[in-house]
Amino acid sequence: MEDAGDTSNLKQDYELAHSDIMKAKEIEKYHDLFRLFMTRDKEKITLCLAAVRTLARETEGIFSREEMDHVLSYLNSETRTYVIKTIVKYGWIVSNGIRYQFPERMRYMMMFLFNVFVGEMDSFSQEISVSLAVSDLDEVAGVDEDTSAQSLQMAFGTLRRIRVEFQSCVEQKSPVEARNLLVKGKDFHETIGKIEDRLNKINRNSYHYTQTTEVRRMLAEIMRLSQELHEFVQQDIQANARSFGQYLTPEQVEEFLHLASLERLAGIVQRNFSSPRKPHFLSSEELYRRGFDYLENKPEKQELTPAPPITEIIERHFEEVNSNGASDMFYTEIMNKLNQCSPVPLHEMVIKNNFGETVFRTGLLTTLRNELEDGDERIFEINLKDSILELREGFLKSITEGDIELFDVSKETKK
Amino acid sequence: MSIIDIEEEAKTICTRLYYGWVEREEISSLAKDALLYRTVQDRLDWIGLELIDRPECPWYVVRVKREHDSFTQFRKKNQSLKNAHLALILILYAKLLLPKRVGQVNINQILSISFEEIYEKYGHKFARSSKIPTSKKRMEGFLGVLITQGFIIKKRTEKIYFAGPSMYMLHEDLLTDLANSSLETLFGFGDYKDKPIE
Numbered sequence: 001m002e003d004a005g006d007t008s009n010l011k012q013d014y015e016l017a018h019s020d021i022m023k024a025k026e027i028e029k030y031h032d033l034f035r036l037f038m039t040r041d042k043e044k045i046t047l048c049l050a051a052v053r054t055l056a057r058e059t060e061g062i063f064s065r066e067e068m069d070h071v072l073s074y075l076n077s078e079t080r081t082y083v084i085k086t087i088v089k090y091g092w093i094v095s096n097g098i099r100y101q102f103p104e105r106m107r108y109m110m111m112f113l114f115n116v117f118v119g120e121m122d123s124f125s126q127e128i129s130v131s132l133a134v135s136d137l138d139e140v141a142g143v144d145e146d147t148s149a150q151s152l153q154m155a156f157g158t159l160r161r162i163r164v165e166f167q168s169c170v171e172q173k174s175p176v177e178a179r180n181l182l183v184k185g186k187d188f189h190e191t192i193g194k195i196e197d198r199l200n201k202i203n204r205n206s207y208h209y210t211q212t213t214e215v216r217r218m219l220a221e222i223m224r225l226s227q228e229l230h231e232f233v234q235q236d237i238q239a240n241a242r243s244f245g246q247y248l249t250p251e252q253v254e255e256f257l258h259l260a261s262l263e264r265l266a267g268i269v270q271r272n273f274s275s276p277r278k279p280h281f282l283s284s285e286e287l288y289r290r291g292f293d294y295l296e297n298k299p300e301k302q303e304l305t306p307a308p309p310i311t312e313i314i315e316r317h318f319e320e321v322n323s324n325g326a327s328d329m330f331y332t333e334i335m336n337k338l339n340q341c342s343p344v345p346l347h348e349m350v351i352k353n354n355f356g357e358t359v360f361r362t363g364l365l366t367t368l369r370n371e372l373e374d375g376d377e378r379i380f381e382i383n384l385k386d387s388i389l390e391l392r393e394g395f396l397k398s399i400t401e402g403d404i405e406l407f408d409v410s411k412e413t414k415k
Numbered sequence: 416m417s418i419i420d421i422e423e424e425a426k427t428i429c430t431r432l433y434y435g436w437v438e439r440e441e442i443s444s445l446a447k448d449a450l451l452y453r454t455v456q457d458r459l460d461w462i463g464l465e466l467i468d469r470p471e472c473p474w475y476v477v478r479v480k481r482e483h484d485s486f487t488q489f490r491k492k493n494q495s496l497k498n499a500h501l502a503l504i505l506i507l508y509a510k511l512l513l514p515k516r517v518g519q520v521n522i523n524q525i526l527s528i529s530f531e532e533i534y535e536k537y538g539h540k541f542a543r544s545s546k547i548p549t550s551k552k553r554m555e556g557f558l559g560v561l562i563t564q565g566f567i568i569k570k571r572t573e574k575i576y577f578a579g580p581s582m583y584m585l586h587e588d589l590l591t592d593l594a595n596s597s598l599e600t601l602f603g604f605g606d607y608k609d610k611p612i613e
Contacts, residue, residue: 234594250514253513255601265501271589273501273586274479295462
C-alpha cells in the first residue's frame with residue numbers, strides 16, 4: 001500500500017460517527033481472516049470498507065467520479081482520494097474509463113461481510129446464497145487451498161448454525177422461536193435445491209468434492225429438523241386454538257385467502273360443514289308439541305282437530321206446506337189483501353214486473369174464481385170496466401181496468 | 416326448582432333450540448342453573464344434537480353431530496350452496512370469527528365487514544372468467560344466499576354484515592385446517608414430502 005498521506009486526517013475520519021464506519025468497525029476482528037488488502041493498518045481497511053459499503057448502498061450500481069465524490073463527502077478530501085485509489089486498485093470497483101461499477105461478486109461479498117457477521121439476516125435462504133457466493137469467489141480468485149478450505153468451512157458453518165437453531169427450537173418448543181424460524185426458513189426448500197445443483201457442479205477431483213457428502217448429510221438433517229418443527233407447530237395449533245395467533249397474523253391469513261384457489265377454500269369448509277338449521281316461526285304450543293313428539297321419538301304428523309259431537313236434527317215437513325200448491329198461496333194472498341182494504345185494484349194483484357208471472361197470476365185468478373163458483377162459495381168478486389189502463393213501467397203497456405171486491409152477502413140478499 | 420320443574424323447563428328449551436337458535440338473554444336460566452344445563456345437554460344428546468355454547472356467540476345454537484351430518488345430503492336439498500359460497504363462508508369466517516376465537520380481538524367486540532371491503536378485496540376470486548370482472552350484483556347474490564342460510568346477518572339500512580348463527584355451527588376443526596393449509600401455502604409446509612433428500 002502506498003503512502004497514506006496525512007495520518008491525522010485519517011485518524012479524524014476514522015473517529016467519525018458515520019453509520020457505515022461504525023458498521024465497518026464491527027468486522028475489524030475478522031480482518032486477519034480475509035486479508036482483503038495488503039496493508040495491516042486497521043484504520044485504513046475500515047475506511048475502505050466503509051466507503052465501499054456507502055457506495056453499494058447509495059448508488060445504483062454504475063456511477064461517475066463526481067457522484068462518488070458526492071456520496072463520500074463525509075470523508076476528508078485527501079482520505080477520499082486515497083480510499084478511491086485503493087478500492088480501484090484491488091478490484092472492489094471496476095472502471096471503464098468514464099464510469100465505475102461493482103462486479104457482481106463484490107456485492108455478494110459485501111452482503112456477506114456486513115450482514116452475516118454484523119446482525120442477522122432476514123432469511124436462511126439469503127444467508128446460504130451469500131455463503132455460496134463467497135466460496136464461489138474463492139474458486140474464481142484462485143486463492144491457495146488453505147484459504148479456500150477456510151471459507152468453505154465458513155459457508156458450511158452457516159448451515160451448521162441454522163441446524164443448531166432448528167435443534168434448539170425443537171427442543172425448547174417455544175412458539176415465539178418457532179414463529180421466527182418459520183419466517184426465516186420461508187423459501188428454505190427451494191434454496192436447498194439450489195445448493196444441490198451447486199454441489200453437483202463441483203468437479204469430482206477437486207478438494208471441495210470431499211466435503212460435499214458432509215454437506216448433504218447436514219442438509220438432510222436440517223430438513224428432518226424443519227419437518228419436526230412443522231409437526232410441532234401443527235400439533236400446537238390443534239391442541240390450543242389460541243396458539244394460532246402466535247404463528248399466523250391476520251395479514252398472513254389474508255394473504256393465504258388471496259393466494260389459495262376457490263376450490264381449496266371451499267374444500268376446507270366442506271370438510272367442516274354443519275348443515276344450517278333455519279328457524280321456524282311457529283306458535284309456542286305448536287313448537288312444544290312438535291318438540292315433545294321429537295324427544296319422545298314419535299313420528300311427526302299433523303294432528304287433526306276432534307270432530308264435533310253428533311247432534312239430532314229435527315226434521316221438518318216442508319212437503320205438506322208445499323203441497324197446497326200455487327193457487328192456494330195465491331188465494332191466501334188475495335184474502336190477506338182484501339181483509340185490509342176491500343176493493344183492491346186489479347193491477348196491484350196481478351201485474352208484476354215480469355211478463356210471465358203476470359200471465360201466470362192472471363190465469364190463477366180466473367181458475368180460482370171458476371173453481372170457487374163451482375163450489376157455490378162466492379167469496380170475492382171481480383168487477384171489470386171496459387176502459388184501458390196505461391202503465392208507465394213494466395212490459396205491459398195497457399190492461400183492462402178493474403178491481404177485486406169481497407163478496408158482500410147483504411148485496412145478494414137485496415137482489 | 417324440583418326435578419319435575421326442570422324436566423318441563425328443559426323440554427321447552429329443547430323445543431325452542433330444536434327449531435332454531437335462541438338469544439342468550441331469552442333463556443338466561445340456562446346459564447345460571449347447572450342442573451338444567453346438564454339436562455338440556457343430555458336431552459339434545461339423545462337425539463344426536465350438540466349444544467354450542469361459546470362465549471363469543473350471542474346465541475345458543477344447536478348443530479347435528481358430526482357422525483350424523485353429511486354435506487352431500489345437505490347439498491341434495493339445497494342446490495343454492497355452490498363452491499363459491501363455501502369459499503365466501505371461509506373468507507367471512509376468517510374476518511368475523513377467527514380473530515375472536517384465536518384471541519387477537521376482545522370477545523365482547525362486535526366484528527363486522529362492509530360490502531365494499533368484501534368486493535374490493537375478494538371480488539376478483541368470484542369472477543365468472545378471468546376476462547369478466549365480478550359485478551356487484553353477482554357478489555350481492557352470493558351474500559344473499561348466505562344471509563338466507565343464516566351464515567351472516569345484514570344490518571337493515573347499511574351494507575354491513577355480521578356473523579350469523581350458522582357460522583358458529585361450523586366445526587372447530589376448521590381452524591386447524593385453515594392453519595395447516597395457510598402454513599403450507601405461506602411457509603412451504605409439506606414440500607419435503609415431494610422432494611426427499613438422500
